Amino acid sequence: MNSAAELAKASLDDKYTLERGRVFLTGTQALIRLMLLQRERDARSGLNTAGFVSGYRGSPLGGLDQALWRAQKHLESHHVKFQPGVNEDLAATAVWGTQQVNLFPGAKYDGVYAMWYGKGPGVDRCGDVFKHANAAGTSKHGGVLVLAGDDHAAKSSTLPHQSEHIFKACLIPVLNPANVQDYLDLGVHGFAMSRYSGCWIAFKCVTDVVESGASVVVDPQRISIRDPVDFTLPPDGLNIRWPDGILARAGSAHPRLEGLRGSRVCPRQPARPHYF
Secondary structure: OOOHHHHHHOOOOHHHHOOOEEEEEEHHHHHHHHHHHHHHHHHHOOOOEEEEEEEOOOOOOOOHHHHHHHOHHHHHHOOEEEOOOOOHHHHHHHHHHHOOHHHOOOOOOOEEEEEEEEEHHHHHHOHHHHHHHHHHOOOOOOOEEEEEEEOOOOOOOOOOOOOHHHHHHOOOOEEOOOOHHHHHHHHHHHHHHHHHHOOOEEEEEEHHHHOOEEEEEEOOOOOOEEOOOOOOOOOOOOOOOOOOOHHHHHHOHHHHHHHHHOOOOOOOOOOOOEEO
């Protein structure tokens, strides 16, 4: 049982400031904590990275931008920039741009990890950007998570929808977190998968999870990740590069997916190092 002194020190900001331990988070808050957590993990690995978030709100992710604005001081302390999009397409294009930072000399950061968010119809309209950006690839120390707010029951949509089919057409792998803890654990895996493979990684967010709350464990070292050992990277790698011919870029998606094919995700066994 917590002592009176420990309880007196408790703060609502613990959800973003507590370095390790158990905190109560909503699904929306967990997505924000994930961006802070990735910066902390990178710093422990000797990387100087920054984060970027952009998208266009819509239920069940309708409150994410408001939560991001309220967490502004925590985002800034972790070098995370939030810039809501005028629409979904422009937001996705901005995210694509973050992966090009290290193609030019003089970059301030080793890489920029990024998060796009939007509801199902927003995923539909961004197919062109997703397909081209995924073909171009992610940066080695960047990575992209695409949050798809899927409204299966059409609670706030004209039609029920799911986004897996669109992502499959764009050759973007999909992670489907089942609870708030998965938002942190699978989110860490998602960024690792994106960096290793060069793929954008989709992250399915349904109402039952993103609008729920739970007591979860936060710890930068909770998840230990090793690169796959059953796949040999091509000589020129799988990440974004310049120059990159059209045919070479189009053909790069298949080895990227092959690199993830034998991987496995085991977030429920955090004590044991595992492949993503």
